[in-house]
Amino acid sequence: MSIIEKAAGKLEAEGKQRVKPAALDVRADPPPASSAHDNTTENQDVADHSQDQAPASAPAPVSRRITLNQAKMRDYGIVTPDQGRTQIAEQFRVIKRPLLTNAFNKGPGMIKNGNLIMVTSALAGEGKSFCTVNLAMSIAMEMDRTVLLVDADVARPTVPKILGLGTERGLMDILLDDHLDLADVLIKTDIEKLTLLTAGRRHSHSTELLASQSMGELLKELAQRYSDRVVIFDSPPLLLTSEARVLASLMGQIVLVVEAETTSQQVVKETLRQIESCDVVNLIYNKARSFSGGEYYGSYYHESA
Numbered sequence: 001m002s003i004i005e006k007a008a009g010k011l012e013a014e015g016k017q018r019v020k021p022a023a024l025d026v027r028a029d030p031p032p033a034s035s036a037h038d039n040t041t042e043n044q045d046v047a048d049h050s051q052d053q054a055p056a057s058a059p060a061p062v063s064r065r066i067t068l069n070q071a072k073m074r075d076y077g078i079v080t081p082d083q084g085r086t087q088i089a090e091q092f093r094v095i096k097r098p099l100l101t102n103a104f105n106k107g108p109g110m111i112k113n114g115n116l117i118m119v120t121s122a123l124a125g126e127g128k129s130f131c132t133v134n135l136a137m138s139i140a141m142e143m144d145r146t147v148l149l150v151d152a153d154v155a156r157p158t159v160p161k162i163l164g165l166g167t168e169r170g171l172m173d174i175l176l177d178d179h180l181d182l183a184d185v186l187i188k189t190d191i192e193k194l195t196l197l198t199a200g201r202r203h204s205h206s207t208e209l210l211a212s213q214s215m216g217e218l219l220k221e222l223a224q225r226y227s228d229r230v231v232i233f234d235s236p237p238l239l240l241t242s243e244a245r246v247l248a249s250l251m252g253q254i255v256l257v258v259e260a261e262t263t264s265q266q267v268v269k270e271t272l273r274q275i276e277s278c279d280v281v282n283l284i285y286n287k288a289r290s291f292s293g294g295e296y297y298g299s300y301y302h303e304s305a
Contacts, residue, residue, distance in 0.1 A: 092138035113252035120235035122271040126259035129158035132234040140194040157199040170200030175209040253280040
């Protein structure tokens with residue numbers, strides 16, 4: 001019996017009938033030991049920052065644009081547009097396809113806010129931010145889609161470390177400042193179809209801010225402003241923070257990253273219970289070792305209620 005079959009068996013044994021494994025076998029390499037998640041100093045040179053000067057007469061704030069160091073990103077296992085047909089790129093091509101189908105389905109099975117996708121985990125260290133960035137990068141390679149990557153892990157933001165960003169105004173700043181527009185804090189990249197929104201400043205009432213009317217209006221704008229846009233949220237771990245549960249209630253789709261051979265069945269069961277209000281729940285079984293050697297496997301389970 002393969003590790004994928006055993007993984008599926010574990011989930012089924014928990015009686016979680018909402019999650020049905022699809023017939024997919026996807027390999028997933030985790031970040032190297034000195035990964036972007038853990039080495040802030042190394043990542044300072046991942047991106048070259050530059051600002052486009054606005055005309056002197058323009059009242060709007062200066063536009064923010066960065067050039068990503070894609071070679072450095074590839075060293076950390078991040079998918080890039082010029083990488084070609086690699087193993088990890090193929091994995092995320094498989095993972096993204098049903099998500100995109102759900103996001104833009106206008107038929108009878110249409111999902112409300114289906115283009116708002118939250119990536120989370122039960123606990124810290126399971127690889128959610130690694131998967132979030134790779135999923136966003138993969139979607140940015142689509143011919144007819146754009147992607148906005150939002151770092152919503154407001155307590156411990158990780159996306160800036162992976163992409164080499166500094167401290168930027170972001171999500172929390174928009175919710176705190178009525179005079180700040182979304183366009184003021186979006187960061188464009190040299191990857192044409194990828195835009196970033198960082199977590200912004202920390203705030204002691206971040207949960208209440210995410211549950212506020214302002215957040216609801218912001219999500220509506222994100223979901224509806226551009227018909228081709230997918231919005232990917234890197235969320236805090238579900239069992240460790242209240243912010244993640246608030247975000248989950250606002251999403252059209254959720255991707256749950258589960259660390260193989262580490263996250264217990266009981267933890268997975270409890271996590272799924274907390275997001276059962278979402279119609280579409282997806283699982284990535286991450287960092288599963290094969291029996292034949294040191295390679296890693298990931299499996300993707302998709303379920304649409």
